[in-house]
Amino acid sequence: MITVALPKGELLKNSIHLLQSVGLDFSAFLDSGTRQLQIPDTSGKAKALLVRAQDVPVYVEYGQAQLGIVGYDVLREKKPQVAHLVDLQFGYCRMSVAVKASSAYRSALELPADGRVASKYVNCAREYFQSLDLPVEIVPLYGSVELGPITGMSEAIVDLVSSGRTLRENGLIEIATLYESTARLIAHPLSYRLNTGNLHKLVEDMR
Amino acid sequence: MITVALPKGELLKNSIHLLQSVGLDFSAFLDSGTRQLQIPDTSGKAKALLVRAQDVPVYVEYGQAQLGIVGYDVLREKKPQVAHLVDLQFGYCRMSVAVKASSAYRSALELPADGRVASKYVNCAREYFQSLDLPVEIVPLYGSVELGPITGMSEAIVDLVSSGRTLRENGLIEIATLYESTARLIAHPLSYRLNTGNLHKLVEDMR
Numbered sequence: 001m002i003t004v005a006l007p008k009g010e011l012l013k014n015s016i017h018l019l020q021s022v023g024l025d026f027s028a029f030l031d032s033g034t035r036q037l038q039i040p041d042t043s044g045k046a047k048a049l050l051v052r053a054q055d056v057p058v059y060v061e062y063g064q065a066q067l068g069i070v071g072y073d074v075l076r077e078k079k080p081q082v083a084h085l086v087d088l089q090f091g092y093c094r095m096s097v098a099v100k101a102s103s104a105y106r107s108a109l110e111l112p113a114d115g116r117v118a119s120k121y122v123n124c125a126r127e128y129f130q131s132l133d134l135p136v137e138i139v140p141l142y143g144s145v146e147l148g149p150i151t152g153m154s155e156a157i158v159d160l161v162s163s164g165r166t167l168r169e170n171g172l173i174e175i176a177t178l179y180e181s182t183a184r185l186i187a188h189p190l191s192y193r194l195n196t197g198n199l200h201k202l203v204e205d206m207r
Numbered sequence: 208m209i210t211v212a213l214p215k216g217e218l219l220k221n222s223i224h225l226l227q228s229v230g231l232d233f234s235a236f237l238d239s240g241t242r243q244l245q246i247p248d249t250s251g252k253a254k255a256l257l258v259r260a261q262d263v264p265v266y267v268e269y270g271q272a273q274l275g276i277v278g279y280d281v282l283r284e285k286k287p288q289v290a291h292l293v294d295l296q297f298g299y300c301r302m303s304v305a306v307k308a309s310s311a312y313r314s315a316l317e318l319p320a321d322g323r324v325a326s327k328y329v330n331c332a333r334e335y336f337q338s339l340d341l342p343v344e345i346v347p348l349y350g351s352v353e354l355g356p357i358t359g360m361s362e363a364i365v366d367l368v369s370s371g372r373t374l375r376e377n378g379l380i381e382i383a384t385l386y387e388s389t390a391r392l393i394a395h396p397l398s399y400r401l402n403t404g405n406l407h408k409l410v411e412d413m414r
Contacts, residue, residue: 003358008350035376037354049358052350062323062346064358116269139269143215143259147244151210151256151271169242 002046002197005065007053010162011183014090015069019048022205046197057082057186066191066199072181073160077121082186086207091183093162095124097176100149105156108132108176115155118148125158128178146170209253209404212272214260217369218390221297222276226255229412253404264289264393273398273406279388280367284328289393293414298390300369302331304383307356312363315339315383322362325355332365335385353377 006015006029016026024041026048040047049065056070057080068082071091075084097117099105109132111117118139119125125138139154141147148154150170160181161167161174185206192199213222213236223233231248233255247254256272263277264287275289278298282291304324306312316339318324325346326332332345346361348354355361357377367388368374368381392413399406 037351038357049354050351051354052348054349055351058346058348059354059358059360062360064360139265141259141265142261144244144257144262147256147258147266150245151266153266153269153271 003065004046004048005056005059005068006048006050007056007070008050009053011091022202060186060188063188066188066196068186069183070186072184077123083189083192084184085187085203086185088183088185093160094180095178096161096174097156097158098167098172098174099156101171101173106175111136111155117156117158118145118154119158120145121158124178146172210272211253211255212263212266212275213255213257214263214277215257216260218298229409267393267395270395273395273403275393276390277393279391284330290396290399291391292394292410293392295390295392300367301387302385303368303381304363304365305374305379305381306363308378308380313382318343318362324363324365325352325361326365327352328365331385353379
């Protein structure tokens with residue numbers, strides 16, 4: 001039996017529709033009343049785990065799930081040992097540097113070398129500013145990173161932007177893009193190589 | 208003006224009631240319609256930031272907030288450079304080791320030395336098992352850690368338990384307690400020493 005790890009949040013609906021199109025029905029997860037964390041497909045061929053986006057690659061890396069769907073941002077931040085199979089083209093967003101619209105900064109290189117950048121994506125942020133040779137301090141936050149510049153704790157943030165609404169509502173503007181992100185299909189490398197549960201056929205159908 | 212960092216979630220209501228009892232009204236945060244991240248007290252003497260529990264010590268450490276309220280579990284996991292002022296006695300919970308009720312493990316020392324323990328509190332978990340001289344692998348998860356034992360990815364979890372309902376619903380039982388946790392009042396060390404904005408008076412009132 002194949003187990004698929006699915007991410008809570010933004011990507012869930014499209015992920016479930018994609019799996020429905022290849023004959024696997026996990027639509028029970030879309031029922032807001034459910035508190036279930038794992039459900040079988042109605043055909044009994046597969047089951048799905050519903051987990052935090054950041055946990056999807058963990059279940060796949062440890063082989064508890066043979067397949068997973070997760071944003072490229074998570075793969076780029078965590079660098080898990082999983083096989084990247086397909087760019088699923090949905091869930092488009094970008095990892096951006098943003099500052100207060102009222103600040104003087106209009107590019108990442110204008111930020112002060114002793115400045116601070118708040119982010120949930122500390123590895124992505126650190127790599128980016130290292131590539132610019134700008135030794136800013138990365139302040140790790142778990143949520144509402146836009147409060148960094150608003151309170152004056154940091155000059156900038158590195159965060160995922162999709163519509164840009166949160167930035168606008170908080171008086172912030174994007175001044176640089178680190179990379180673009182979409183949903184990806186990932187696999188446990190050994191399971192994929194061994195074609196456990198006829199994984200190849202399923203992956204081909206999803207392509 | 209004093210800034211207080213308040214944690215979203217479980218501790219928020221009691222935190223706001225405590226601050227009301229010393230004359231600071233931030234009850235607007237309890238209005239579920241609000242998306243505001245910072246609000247002034249009605250008297251204009253103070254303001255509050257509403258942030259993730261894990262971010263409270265960050266704002267206090269960097270001095271953007273002079274005071275903060277946060278669970279001891281967060282302080283123990285992150286070890287931020289903040290002054291621990293008062294045990295506020297509410298928000299009681301405990302950091303526990305739990306396993307499947309159907310497993311044979313009935314104490315932490317019975318876990319296999321090459322076993323896995325899933326946790327959101329990787330530092331607490333690592334320290335605890337090091338103190339037992341049990342070289343288990345800690346698997347970092349962000350949510351629903353109970354899926355670790357359920358899927359077979361890990362033998363045990365280390366997680367915060369209050370009523371124990373989540374454990375029961377998932378067929379897990381506690382086999383050890385690392386420590387107990389309650390809400391704590393913390394301060395930016397320098398602001399507290401300098402008595403910025405008459406902090407001492409406010410802290411005395413809260414005691």
